[in-house]
Amino acid sequence: MITSDSGLPPRLGSLTFHGPLSETRATRMIERLAAEAPADVLDIGCGWGELLLRVLENAPGAKGIGIDINAEDLARGRALADERGLADRVLFVEESALGTERGPVDAILCLGSSQALCDPEQPYDPAAVFRELRRLVRPGGRVVLGEGFWERTPTDEELAGMWPGAHAGDHLSLGALVDLAIEAGFRPAWIETASADEWEDFESGYRYDTEVWLAANPDHPLAAETRERVDRQRSTWVNGYRRVLGIAYLTLIAVV
Structure with a gap:
């Protein structure tokens, strides 16, 4: 096994995507996005940017920017871009997404990273997330958003087993989430959710x-x-949010 300088195994080395996302679902999402021939793609909270790189491979006229605050993940992304011959078409930047001026762009990826668009000093606000995404995408552009939602209302026992301070207000239902997207100026072109296997x-x-x-x-x-x-x-998974917390993958079109 390859290990880091500390002697520990590499962080997240067995993951292709940093989230519950299968190859099959990722391929479908990428193909839908690339079919629109975006000129520029912004990946918010990109990690090592696997989805961003695949979009660029499928949309040869596109350039991409991935922003994240984790230097280790960004270095992994740059190495992957070099391996795939994409280094001249993608930029990985270590910076906060809060109030970013990296838009407007034709396409946005934001999977499991929407908190990066919110003020960390304030309660998490999904409505503010959708407003920011709408600000950052051109009319007619696409957003692929991966966002948590409650499959059902968690019990007190389940909440106690989750992350510190977990409460029922941490997430919305899927319906409420989609309604917020529409209110912010999107049409939900595709709605799908992560499976138990993912x-x-x-x-x-x-x-x-x-x-x-x-x-x-x-x-x-x-x-x-x-x-x-x-x-x-x-423990937070098996004793807390397993089969309670869902991930919605929303492909959204910005209303003209």
Whole structure:
């Protein structure tokens, strides 16, 4: 197993996408977006930009910008762009998306990163997210948004098993989410949600390299704190949001 300088396995090394997203679904979303022949694509909270790179591969006339605050992920994205011959068509930038002036563009990707568009000092506001996305995309342009929603109202016990301070107001229902998109000036061209299989592949893949490493290195100086972190992460899923929290993938068209 490849390890980092600390001796730990690479972060998220077994994941293709940083979210519950299958190859089949990703391909469909990319093909729909690329069919519009966008000239420019903005990926908000891009991570290593796997979807952005695939859009550029499928839309040869497009250029892309990925913005994120994680330098490690951005470095991985630049390496992938070099490997695929896309380095001259994509820019990975370490910066906040809050109030970004990187638009307007023809297409936006924002999957699991909508919090980057909101003031961290204020309660999360999905309506503000849609307003920002509408500001950043040209009329007639597309947005592919991956956003959390409650599959059903969580119980108090489930909320207690989730992230610290979790409460029922953290997410909306799918219907309420789509209504906000329409109010902000979009038409929902495609509505789909992550399957149980996609969630399980993501959640297991998220921890896979580290779990294998822990099994082989129980006495490593970093094993105890790593084990505690991974056990806590897993617990929030299996004892908290599993089959409760959903991910909606919305392909939105900005109204002219």
